[in-house]
Amino acid sequence: MRSTLPITSLMITLVVAGGRSDSLFANEEVYSAPSQEELRLSVEEWLAFKGLGQSPVVDAVEPFLKFESDPQAEELFDALMRTLYLADDDVRALVDQCRDLRYGPEVLQLKAPTAERTATEPLLGHNVKYFLARHLSMLTAYNEAAELFHTIDPSYVVDPAGCLFYQSVCEHHLLMREDGLESLDALLNRTENLPIRYQKLGELMLQDLEGVKEKSLGEVARQMKDVQRRLDLSKTDEGVQEVENKIVETLDELIKKLEEQQQQAQAGGSGGGSSAPDQGASDTYLGGIKGEGLTDKKDIGNKDNWGDLPPKAREAAKNMLDRQFPSHYRQAVEEYLKKLADRPAPK
Structure with missing residues (x-):
C-alpha cells in the first residue's frame, strides 16, 4: 500500500512553486503551511499507514497537535517532529544524534530518510530531511545541507518558509547564484504568510547575489x-x-x-x-x-x-x-x- 500523505491533497494553496527545471520548482504556484486541522488529519493518515492507528501512540501524540491559539508554521513543524520522534525509531535516533550542536566527522554520518522511504512516506521523509538540513546549516556545513535541500519538496514540508529560507542561506553562502536566486524567488514571491525576518533577510541575500560578479x-x-x-x-x-x-x-x-x-x-x-x-x-x-x-x-x-x-x-x-x-x-x-x-x- 502506498501512502497518500501529501499535505497538498488537503488544501489548494500548498503546491509546488515554480522556477527550477527539476521537480522542486515545477510550477508557478504558491507554498503555504497547513492549518492545525490539516496537519492533524495528515498525521492520522500516516499513523494508519504505519499500522499505529489503534495503538497507544495515537493518544500519546494527541497533546502535541493541540494549541491554545492559531499556531505558527514553526510550531506546527515542531509538533510534527515531536510526533515523529515518538512514533518512529529511525527519527528518534536521528534527532538524538543531532542534539550536539558541534560540527565533527560524526555529523557526516547522519542518515536522512532514503529516497524509497520518502516516496512512500513523504510527510516523514521531506520534513525529517528539512530538520537535518537545517541542523547542518546551523553548523555551517553548507555543502552537505545544500545537497540535502535539493532533495526536499517544500510542498510536503509543514514550514515551507523555513525550508526555503535555510536553503537560500546555504546557496547564498556557497555563491550558488542561479540556485540561490530561484530559491529566494520562491521564498519572497511564492510563499504565503512569510515571517518578516525571513522577508528582510531574504531581500538582503537577493540583493547581494544579484550584485555578485564572476572573477571579481x-x-x-x-x-x-x-x-x-x-x-x-x-x-x-x-x-x-x-x-x-x-x-x-x-x-x-x-x-x-x-x-x-x-x-x-x-x-x-x-x-x-x-x-x-x-x-x-x-x-x-x-x-x-x-x-x-x-x-x-x-x-x-x-x-x-x-x-x-x-x-x-x-x-x-x-x-x-x-x-x-x-x-x-x-x-x-x-x-x-x-x-x-x-x-x-x-x-
Whole structure:
C-alpha cells in the first residue's frame, strides 16, 4: 500500500512553486503551511499507514497537535517532529544524534530518510530531511545541507518558509547564484504568510547575489571566507582545493588586468614611454609563477611548500595590492596567502 500523505491533497494553496527545471520548482504556484486541522488529519493518515492507528501512540501524540491559539508554521513543524520522534525509531535516533550542536566527522554520518522511504512516506521523509538540513546549516556545513535541500519538496514540508529560507542561506553562502536566486524567488514571491525576518533577510541575500560578479574581488573575498569555513571544519578535500585554485587564478587575472590598464594609461600619458621600473612584468607573480600572470596549476597542492609564494612573487603581489586594491581587500588577500603558506601539502 502506498501512502497518500501529501499535505497538498488537503488544501489548494500548498503546491509546488515554480522556477527550477527539476521537480522542486515545477510550477508557478504558491507554498503555504497547513492549518492545525490539516496537519492533524495528515498525521492520522500516516499513523494508519504505519499500522499505529489503534495503538497507544495515537493518544500519546494527541497533546502535541493541540494549541491554545492559531499556531505558527514553526510550531506546527515542531509538533510534527515531536510526533515523529515518538512514533518512529529511525527519527528518534536521528534527532538524538543531532542534539550536539558541534560540527565533527560524526555529523557526516547522519542518515536522512532514503529516497524509497520518502516516496512512500513523504510527510516523514521531506520534513525529517528539512530538520537535518537545517541542523547542518546551523553548523555551517553548507555543502552537505545544500545537497540535502535539493532533495526536499517544500510542498510536503509543514514550514515551507523555513525550508526555503535555510536553503537560500546555504546557496547564498556557497555563491550558488542561479540556485540561490530561484530559491529566494520562491521564498519572497511564492510563499504565503512569510515571517518578516525571513522577508528582510531574504531581500538582503537577493540583493547581494544579484550584485555578485564572476572573477571579481568581491567573489574572491567570499571564496576565501568559504575556504576558511571549510578548513575550520577540518575539511581539506578536492572541493576545498578546487576553490583555492580558483582564488589564486582569479587574483592572478585581476592583477594582470590592472597591470595592463596601468601600462596603457602610462603609455598614453607619456607619449608611448616605457612603464615605471616597479610596474613591469615582475608584478604579475602569483602562485609562484612570473611573466604573463598565469598560475602554474601543476604546482598547486603538489609540493611540500604548497601554497607558499617565493619572496619575489609575494612582494610583487603586495606591491600591486598596495597600489590598486582597497586596504580591507589587501589585508584579506595577505592573510589568505599566509594561511596557504602555513598549510601542509594535501595527501
